[in-house]
Every structure is written in C-alpha cells, then in structure tokens.
Amino acid sequence: MIENKPHTFVQTATQAIRLNVEEGKRLKKPNQLPDTYNFATGCFVSLHNADGSLRGCIGTIEPRFDNLYDEIVQNAISASAQDPRFSPVEEHELAQLHISVDVLSQPEETTIQELNPDVYGLIITDGYRKGVLLPALETVDTVQKQIDIVKRKAGLSMVPNDDLKFFRFSSKRYE
Secondary structure (H helix, E strand, O other): OOOOOOOHHHHHHHHHHHHHHHHOOOOOOOOOOOHHHOOOOOEEEEEEOOOOOEEEEEEEOOOOOOOHHHHHHHHHHHHHHOOOOOOOOOHHHHHHOEEEEEEEOOOEEEOHHHOOOOOOEEEEEOOOOEEEEOOOOOOOOOHHHHHHHHHHHHOOOOOOHHHOEEEEEOEEEEO
16 A cells, blocks of 8 residues: 655644644754755645644745745744634644645736636735635635635725736645
8 A cells, every 4th residue: 555645845834733732842944954945935834624624724925934944834833823713723633634735936916817716826905905815725616706705805895906906826735
C-alpha cells in the first residue's frame, strides 16, 4: 500500500500548529532553508474539521516575511489560534484537522469580465476596506456569487461595482 504524505508546506503548517497548541512554542526555521521555501509570497493556511466544515483560515495577500517558511508558520499559528470566527484549536482536535496551504501569485488589477472563480481568487477594495476570497471554492460557482461574498466580507455590499477596484490572483493549493 502506498501512503500519500502531505506536501512539505502542509507538514510545516501541521508542525507549527501542533507545537503551538501542545507547548505554546513557535516552530524554528531550519538553518538551511530548502529552495522550495526560499522566496517571499503571500499564502493562506486553512483548517477543516473531519466533516469538512471550516475551523480556521488566515493568510496574507502580500508577504510579511522574506521567505515562505516563516509565512506558513505564522499563518498556521494564526489560523489555529487567532481566527476571530473560532475559538483556538485544542489539543484533542489536532488528529482530526485537515490542513491545506494556498500559495498565492502576485495580485493584478482586473475587470469583472476577466474573473473566473474556479481559476482566480478575488480581492475587492475601495481604498480603505478590503475583502478577499480564495479561488476554487466548492460553494462559489459564479462570478456574481464571488463578488457578492467578497463585497460582504469587506463591508462593501452597498457600494456600486464601478466605485471599487478588483484584483485577481491565482493560487496553488497543497494538501
């Protein structure tokens, strides 16, 4: 039988969460960082319960660190302990969590006609408020639904689309 090991990004997120939940410590960066981590980019870490329901999701559109390793570690800890929608993950939950890491491309300004929720994530801003939604979400099957969700998240539901800026980004999901 062949076992599928999680991608190294997911292993890093899992180790960071486990160490933080069990010991209250931060995962240390290796002295020699593998090339797969040696670039700066935004990423999201998502946690789901065994039934598929969301348990936490935190990320960065623009990188805060000069390498992906630190970005994943920080977002993993934040998703498990600081997502305001949920209480912090507890030790008894760890074995049942499904963890994914989305590595983002650089956002680019776009038009509504160029959106595709299966391919692109969406950022909408009015200059002060901002909403973000990752691509390829099961429940988001139309551009209009994607726009409505992002506007609601940003508190921009009543603002006409013509008064907003739209940015798209691609994402590679690792599980």
